[in-house]
Amino acid sequence: MRRAVNERRFALGVQLIDRHRDPLEVTEGYARVAEGALVALGEAAAAEFETTHGVFPNSELVVLGLGRLGGYSLTQASDLDLIYLDNATPGGASDGAKPLGPNDYF
Numbered sequence: 402m403r404r405a406v407n408e409r410r411f412a413l414g415v416q417l418i419d420r421h422r423d424p425l426e427v428t429e430g431y432a433r434v435a436e437g438a439l440v441a442l443g444e445a446a447a448a449e450f451e452t453t454h455g456v457f458p459n460s461e462l463v464v465l466g467l468g469r470l471g472g473y474s475l476t477q478a479s480d481l482d483l484i485y486l487d488n489a490t491p492g493g494a495s496d497g498a499k500p501l502g503p504n505d506y507f
Contacts, residue, residue: 402438409434414477431475439464439481454506455497460489462507 413430416422422430443464467482469475489503 402442406434406438410477425474428469428474428476431477431479432470432473435470435475435481436466439466439483451497453497453499454501455495457487457489457493457495457503457506460487460503460507462487 410431413422413427413434417424417427447462463486465471465484465486467484469479470481470483485507487503487507489507491503494500494502495506
């Protein structure tokens with residue numbers, strides 16, 4: 402994933418330097434790359450995590466992008482400011498072989 406993201410970031414930077422794309426389109430491109438990486442890595446981590454810890458029935462995790470990611474306007478030097486929210490019932494536990502409470506699970 403790191404290699405794929407770096408390749409795409411490099412390509413966007415070259416397009417910006419060569420003036421082949423509008424700078425605002427490049428910032429949106431960086432945001433699309435970050436969003437795609439977050440989704441792909443999140444799905445892979447969730448699948449692996451569920452194997453050991455199970456799932457929280459009727460619960461979900463939402464990831465909010467703040468700052469430049471939230472505004473879909475990242476630059477080459479931008480960091481990702483994220484907030485994780487879940488709606489799991491407090492005091493519950495996951496249903497896997499090694500159950501966890503909601504704070505540890507999410």
